[in-house]
Amino acid sequence: MFSRRQALLALTALASACGPQLEPSLAPPREMAVWCPLNGPRLGLERGVVENRGTCDTVVAVFTQYLEAYQSRWQKVPALPEWTIRVVADRPTQGASPGSFFAGQTFWDSRTIDIYQGSLSVLPHEVHHVALGPASDNHQGWCPFGDWEAAEGILEEHSYLGCPSPSAPAGFAPPVAPAR
């Protein structure tokens, strides 16, 4: 289970969990200030993340919990160690509609996931894409995943996924604002 503190990392309702699907799906070059020891995929932090006091310790701690939670409910993702996760300083805006931004993007051809530093909680969503493959781009059949994310206090994205929002269990407060 996740602490409420981590739930505060979740997104605003305006955010989309993942970016537009472009062809080819190649990650733009980015320079990482530091590479972190995450068990599995490569994990890099951009300079602006480090300058914002983001450290390997904090990001690895959060991502490890997300990955363990994901694998305990869904599946191991054998391909994940071949992927690179980059925590980026600025919100990706390419292809976003006004007032919206993408919290994370999965670049299939580069095996790279970019995640905005203020939206670390989108990691399980992007990992779910990696588990299911490129055909998962349309999020069809993701409502049980959305239910799980919300119940765990990770992310509320029923609306984004086009799913009905179940009545919240007692004591669960949907996040209403990002922590930063």
Ligand SMILES: [Zn+2]
């Ligand atoms: Zn997605």
